Amino acid sequence: MATAPRFPRPERSAPPPVERRRPALTREAIVDAALAIVDAEGVDAVSMRRVADALGTGPASLYAHVENKDELLELVLDKVIGEVPLFDPASTLPWTELIKQYMRDGRAVFTTHKDIARAAVGRIPMGPNGLRVNDSWVGALRKAGLPPRLVGLAPDLFALYIVAVSVEEGAVATLGLSEERIGAYFDEVRAFFAGLSPQEYPNLSAMASELTDVGGEGRFEFGLDVLVRGLASLAADESAAARAPAKGHHA
């Protein structure tokens, strides 16, 4: 059997026991760790314990930097919103196209972070980035010359749409299905509608292909089209009413 070593080993300052990399416990590091979990596994995988673990601490330590889990998700959301490009004042696009482009950008940002849009449902984004994007949209609509009432109403409606669409797509992304599994699923849905009893569901069974023909991209563009056309129609009416005020009398 080996005896004790003759020479005392040099007293190396005791190597840190396991100790995961610890990039200092800050608000930012916590938000980054949470976002990394979102990107990898989706919003539901985020827990105070998982986040703490990734940072090499216990969950209680997070509460020195973050009010609670809800605030943490709000911060993660605002960080993501920070990736949304702002209105380009030099753009010469008509406002209808400009708005569509913004909405595509917003959706693209959300959907690159799995189902992060779920954290935006029913929440008004009041973080610095959320406000910045909101300000940018309001600015674009003002510059387009829309009536002030509509400038005040439209951004919320657009945001609602982007978030709702992103939640649906994010859910699919979080499942992590292959392209063909998704295609197979849509085929199943179509078959399901087509196979419904024509007595009970005369319209669904008759319109099965129209109800399922258009996939995610087309459905999103359809919504964009409806929203922008609707807003343009309202704007035309309200501008006309402003030019010829009060019940058909001329000014």
Added chain:
Amino acid sequence: MATAPRFPRPERSAPPPVERRRPALTREAIVDAALAIVDAEGVDAVSMRRVADALGTGPASLYAHVENKDELLELVLDKVIGEVPLFDPASTLPWTELIKQYMRDGRAVFTTHKDIARAAVGRIPMGPNGLRVNDSWVGALRKAGLPPRLVGLAPDLFALYIVAVSVEEGAVATLGLSEERIGAYFDEVRAFFAGLSPQEYPNLSAMASELTDVGGEGRFEFGLDVLVRGLASLAADESAAARAPAKGHHA
């Protein structure tokens, strides 16, 4: 001190120990119990344990009737959707008004059940009631003579809007604030926007009152207006294109 009673008490058949009322454990009873919790405290208050407790059993017993919590919420949602009134074939309203009325009805049903709309986010309602309502809407749009492509696309978009709006209103309802507390909150939001730095947020600070003037009801109606006008505009274009097909050539 009182001594033991001289006469042995008659052996009444042991009264059932506590035993809450037990309306037989069925799928329906489980769904009803869950919905009661939603109505009282909101969706987040629903847990398998709470539902089981209300029925006088343990959580494991529910799994004989329901796949899991997700399916339970789906069933609760479908039960609620069952309250949405169906298309009246005798109605003589123009389709634009008819659609608006449906959407108001849908929102009204959701918001009478706290934040149940949260259970509908990112879910395609495939229960019998969900299908029935969907069929009814598709029927209304067909009868209105919309192009088939739009008949297939519009119902989803409308449902998206109703759900998204109901989630926001449901969240407020679940908090259970008084009318005046809600008013005070909106005043705060307006003050917040108005108080933003005009350098950082030139548009939000300038448009503070337009951004907050219109409350829940008006915002909902604005969205209805935009959606219906947008759809009408698309329908007009596509019908015209169908009448004069392929690149301006006459048939």
Added chain:
DNA sequence: ACCTGAACACCGTTCAAGT
């Protein structure tokens, strides 16, 4: 087939104690 108790592997948050 239906129901049960007990357990497993988790949660968010608080709190007294340490530095």
Added chain:
DNA sequence: ACCTGAACACCGTTCAAGT
């Protein structure tokens, strides 16, 4: 001020066992 371990009061779901 920041961090910690331990605890509290919960979760959804499974499983072997009972009827």
